[in-house]
Amino acid sequence: MIERIVPAEVETAEAYGDLAEATLFPEEALLVKSAVQQRRGEFATARHCARQALTRLGAPAGAILTGERGSPLWPRGVVGSITHCAGYRAAVVARPAHVTSIGVDAEPALPLPSGVLEAVALPDEQIAVKELLESVPGIPWDRLLFSAKESVYKAWFPLTRRFLEFEQARLVFDPVGGTFTAHLLAGPARAGDRTLHTFDGRWLSEKGIVLTAVAIPA
Numbered sequence: 001m002i003e004r005i006v007p008a009e010v011e012t013a014e015a016y017g018d019l020a021e022a023t024l025f026p027e028e029a030l031l032v033k034s035a036v037q038q039r040r041g042e043f044a045t046a047r048h049c050a051r052q053a054l055t056r057l058g059a060p061a062g063a064i065l066t067g068e069r070g071s072p073l074w075p076r077g078v079v080g081s082i083t084h085c086a087g088y089r090a091a092v093v094a095r096p097a098h099v100t101s102i103g104v105d106a107e108p109a110l111p112l113p114s115g116v117l118e119a120v121a122l123p124d125e126q127i128a129v130k131e132l133l134e135s136v137p138g139i140p141w142d143r144l145l146f147s148a149k150e151s152v153y154k155a156w157f158p159l160t161r162r163f164l165e166f167e168q169a170r171l172v173f174d175p176v177g178g179t180f181t182a183h184l185l186a187g188p189a190r191a192g193d194r195t196l197h198t199f200d201g202r203w204l205s206e207k208g209i210v211l212t213a214v215a216i217p218a
């Protein structure tokens with residue numbers, strides 16, 4: 001389902017649980033050698049998805065190591081993003097000729113634990129979430145906001161190499177169009193000769209999962 005929220009030029013692969021055929025290169029296995037089984041499983045399956053997507057893109061599907069602040073290290077000439085949550089793993093990749101940076105995030109479609117919304121949402125975002133929970137029921141808007149912020153960060157970081165606090169982006173959802181806009185309060189991101197004050201994203205909530213994506217077109 002992730003292909004529905006990214007541009008057509010983006011290659012995607014997803015899995016609704018861990019895959020027995022998912023294997024790691026030795027240098028990838030070293031990255032999770034001390035991790036619990038659940039982490040090793042999601043790591044291997046998401047990298048398996050990434051290699052499927054890279055192959056479809058016509059890019060080398062080798063080891064994907066981890067770089068600065070946990071970001072995945074893609075082959076030269078590829079941008080991409082990885083996500084995993086209970087019951088879902090996905091990877092997306094594209095060519096910089098089409099997409100400058102991309103971030104995706106999946107979360108279980110459940111309300112956030114008590115107190116988390118207040119920690120990750122600005123006061124006007126909290127008001128908007130509460131209004132949406134009443135006017136458009138059936139969608140965990142608080143969790144969707146959280147996921148969208150993580151997608152914003154995953155697209156932001158490769159461009160800026162800077163952390164982004166949760167209060168440094170103000171998100172506005174279009175509940176009908178399945179889109180959102182992130183206003184970058186930490187200052188703009190540079191993408192080539194462009195200065196970006198906002199990122200545009202898309203979302204969906206289906207099969208017990210909320211999914212968000214921010215793809216910055218080239």
Ligand SMILES: CC(C)(COP(=O)(O)OP(=O)(O)OC[C@H]1O[C@@H](n2cnc3c(N)ncnc32)[C@H](O)[C@@H]1OP(=O)(O)O)[C@@H](O)C(=O)NCCC(=O)NCCS
Nearest residue numbers: 069070071072082083084149150153154157164165166169
């Ligand atoms: C990094 C972070 C976004 C990951 O999100 P998550 O919901 O915990 O986990 P997900 O499974 O969806 O994503 C994990 C994947 O994100 C990718 N990732 C991690 N750090 C990253 C970074 N700095 N930049 C881009 N991608 C990153 C990795 O591929 C990772 O999977 P892997 O370790 O198996 O390779 C989150 O842990 C975090 O640090 N958030 C704080 C920053 C933030 O979100 N700010 C909001 C600004 S509005």
